[in-house]
Amino acid sequence: MVAENNKSQQDLKSHMDSLFDFSSRIPYQKSHFITTLQAAKSLIGINPKKPPEQMLKWIESYISRYSDNIGNENQASNTKKLEIITIEEFAKLVNKNEKLLALDYVRKLHLVASPQYLAEYILELSLDRSASHVLFCWYIYKSLKNIKDEGKLFFLELGVNCLFDNDLKIKNADFIILCFFREILDTIYIRYSTVYPLLMQLLLSLKIKCEKEESYYLEKEIGPFIKYDREFGLLSFLATLKKDEYSSEMIIQLDAIRSLIKYSSNNKCFTYKEIINSNLEYNA
Numbered sequence: 001m002v003a004e005n006n007k008s009q010q011d012l013k014s015h016m017d018s019l020f021d022f023s024s025r026i027p028y029q030k031s032h033f034i035t036t037l038q039a040a041k042s043l044i045g046i047n048p049k050k051p052p053e054q055m056l057k058w059i060e061s062y063i064s065r066y067s068d069n070i071g072n073e074n075q076a077s078n079t080k081k082l083e084i085i086t087i088e089e090f091a092k093l094v095n096k097n098e099k100l101l102a103l104d105y106v107r108k109l110h111l112v113a114s115p116q117y118l119a120e121y122i123l124e125l126s127l128d129r130s131a132s133h134v135l136f137c138w139y140i141y142k143s144l145k146n147i148k149d150e151g152k153l154f155f156l157e158l159g160v161n162c163l164f165d166n167d168l169k170i171k172n173a174d175f176i177i178l179c180f181f182r183e184i185l186d187t188i189y190i191r192y193s194t195v196y197p198l199l200m201q202l203l204l205s206l207k208i209k210c211e212k213e214e215s216y217y218l219e220k221e222i223g224p225f226i227k228y229d230r231e232f233g234l235l236s237f238l239a240t241l242k243k244d245e246y247s248s249e250m251i252i253q254l255d256a257i258r259s260l261i262k263y264s265s266n267n268k269c270f271t272y273k274e275i276i277n278s279n280l281e282y283n284a
Contacts (some may be wrong), residue, residue, distance in 0.1 A: 009048050016041055019059070020146040024154040025068035028161035030168055033066050036248040038139040039255035041146065043238070046231050046258065052238040058246035085109055087121055094125055099164045106160050107153065115144055115152040120191045122159040123184075127198040129163065131173040131206055135252075136162045138177075138184060171249050174206045175216050178275060179256035182263035216275075217253045231261045 016037075023034045040059055044051045085108050093102040109118055119141040126133040140159040144152055162168060170176075181203055188195050225233030234254050260275065 012044070012048070012051060016044075017146065019063065020143060021148070021151055022063070022066075022068060023143070024147055024151040024158075026066050027069050028158050028165075030165065030170075031248065032136070032158065033063060034143055034155070034158065035136060035139045035170070036062065036251055038143045038146075039252045042142075042255045042258060043234065043251065046235055050235070052235060054241055054243045055238055055246060055251070058243045061243070062246075062248070085112055087113070087118075090121075091125060094160075094163055097164065099161075102164075103157055103160050106156055110153050110156060115149075115156060116141075117190050118156050119144055119159065120188055120195070122156065122163065123188070124191055124195050124198065125163055126159075127195070127202055130168070131177040131202070132168045132170040133162055133165075134177055134202070135170050135173045135180070136168065138180060142187075170252070172217055172253060174209050175213070175275075176252065176256040178203060178206055178210060179260040183259045186263060218250065218257075222254070222257065226257065226261060231258050234258055 019037055020034075023032075023037050026033055037059070040055060043055070085105075087109065090102060090105045090109060093105055106118065119137075123134070123137045123141050126137040137159050140155050140162070143155055147155060181199060184199065185192070185196060222234065222237045225237040227233070229236060234257065238254070
């Protein structure tokens with residue numbers, strides 16, 4: 001039985017790895033598959049031995065709306081030799097709205113800098129934009145560890161494309177980032193000293209915006225499940241759903257609540273008001 005369970009978990013891991021590989025080859029778009037896939041993977045990680053079966057089936061049908069296009073226009077690279085390559089120059093290109101040059105530059109940076117460092121820097125740049133940009137770049141950062149080295153550049157390019165998308169709007173992103181902030185600070189370590197003040201500044205503005213709302217998406221539905229079982233209650237809730245009741249929005253929202261529960265010492269019921277009114281404290 002143990003051997004069968006191990007094989008089942010290994011098969012699931014291999015399948016998820018293949019989905020991440022496919023996701024890295026999907027051209028940038030506002031509702032990119034990577035955000036849903038990474039959120040789903042985090043929910044599966046609550047108890048890998050018993051993954052939400054209906055969610056896995058839903059992912060298989062959901063992915064059919066996407067197609068890979070690894071030979072898209074963003075892949076063309078300027079072969080002009082650069083004497084000095086710096087992260088500051090990359091930031092200048094982003095701030096000047098030079099998208100194609102920034103994409104070309106990140107490919108050159110990728111030759112001399114670690115993908116994790118570049119992903120953290122892209123996340124840092126997103127903090128000057130909106131919660132939607134931060135959320136997308138956060139999922140890009142988390143996804144790097146699920147992809148082989150040869151695919152990491154494509155994820156970095158997705159992050160760069162996101163920085164230039166002035167119309168990006170992910171539903172409930174403001175509240176979701178409030179849920180994620182402790183996990184972000186607990187995970188970032190290369191550029192922590194610069195990410196921390198920018199993130200805290202953003203969080204203060206997000207709290208003010210969120211105070212206008214009364215509840216978060218699915219609060220009434222999941223409240224009884226997480227009150228006593230915390231993140232495992234999310235799996236119990238998912239087990240009550242049929243495949244056609246799943247959505248990308250729901251999976252991302254549940255991942256945010258998972259993060260809030262896991263990285264918080266708060267043992268309360270995690271109501272909307274408790275979350276919004278809680279202190280933005282982080283013990284490094």
